[in-house]
Amino acid sequence: xxxxxxxxxxxxxxxxxxxxxxxxxxxxxxxxxxxxxxxxxxxxxxxxxxxxxxxxxxxxxxxxxxxxxxxxxxxxxxxxxxxxxxxxxxxxxxxxxxxxxxxxxxxxxxxxxxxxxxxxxxxxxxxxxxxxxxxxxxxxxxxxxxxxxxxxxxxxxxxxxxxxxxxxxxxxxxxxxxxxxxxxx
Numbered sequence: 001x002x003x004x005x006x007x008x009x010x011x012x013x014x015x016x017x018x019x020x021x022x023x024x025x026x027x028x029x030x031x032x033x034x035x036x037x038x039x040x041x042x043x044x045x046x047x048x049x050x051x052x053x054x055x056x057x058x059x060x061x062x063x064x065x066x067x068x069x070x071x072x073x074x075x076x077x078x079x080x081x082x083x084x085x086x087x088x089x090x091x092x093x094x095x096x097x098x099x100x101x102x103x104x105x106x107x108x109x110x111x112x113x114x115x116x117x118x119x120x121x122x123x124x125x126x127x128x129x130x131x132x133x134x135x136x137x138x139x140x141x142x143x144x145x146x147x148x149x150x151x152x153x154x155x156x157x158x159x160x161x162x163x164x165x166x167x168x169x170x171x172x173x174x175x176x177x178x179x180x181x182x183x184x185x
Contacts, residue, residue: 004183006035008079010089010109012096013043015051016128016137016147020172021090022053024179026060032183037063037084039075041096041109051140067108075108076115087116090126090175094153097127100163101156117165124178125160126169129153 009025011018029036038061040048045066048054057064065073079087089096089109096110105111113123128135129149136144161168169175 004032004034004085006037006084008037008039008075008084008087008112010039010041010087010092010112011044011048012041012089012091012093012109013047014091014093014128015047015140016091016135017172018047018051018053018091021126022056022060024172024176026056028179028183029060034183035063036061037065039065039109039112040067041093041107042067065108070106070108070111072108075112079112079116079121080119082119082121084121086122086124087112088124088126088175089113090124090169092125092127094127094129094149094156097125097129097153097156097160100125101159117163120165122165122167124167124169124175126172126175127153127157127160130157130170 025036028034038057045054048057065075096107099105099107099110100113103114105114116123131149131154135147137147139145157168160166169178
């Protein structure tokens with residue numbers, strides 16, 4: 001792969017591991033010559049404010065696209081013309097994974113993915129609901145909540161995992177290793 005210079009990073013409204021994911025995004029943008037543009041689902045700003053991450057996002061990234069509709073802002077054509085080396089979405093909610101699995105593009109991030117895949121743009125996803133085991137998530141107040149993905153969530157992740165030009169990361173460490181490897185070229 002040639003040198004990566006532009007990434008479109010989507011964030012859906014899951015707060016799971018959001019602090020770690022944002023730190024990873026900031027680290028990538030500051031340590032390598034790489035521009036990270038963000039695309040946020042409609043509910044993501046609410047979640048980021050809830051986790052006290054909104055101002056951090058705003059001060060760390062110069063380009064933030066906020067969903068106004070399934071094709072607004074118009075990113076599909078930009079993605080298809082290769083402005084971005086790849087699309088990465090982390091975290092991805094179970095709802096968004098279901099849409100991707102079933103070809104539904106009625107929201108901005110699933111639409112970006114659908115249009116990008118039509119042009120064979122590599123797409124990388126880190127879904128929050130995986131593997132059918134209890135996952136611990138840290139709440140805003142610091143307490144731990146144990147969550148269990150539903151069988152339908154696991155089924156959708158596996159369906160997306162089988163798609164061409166899509167990579168589904170199982171862990172944050174796996175995603176981090178991929179980014180380190182690809183961005184060091």
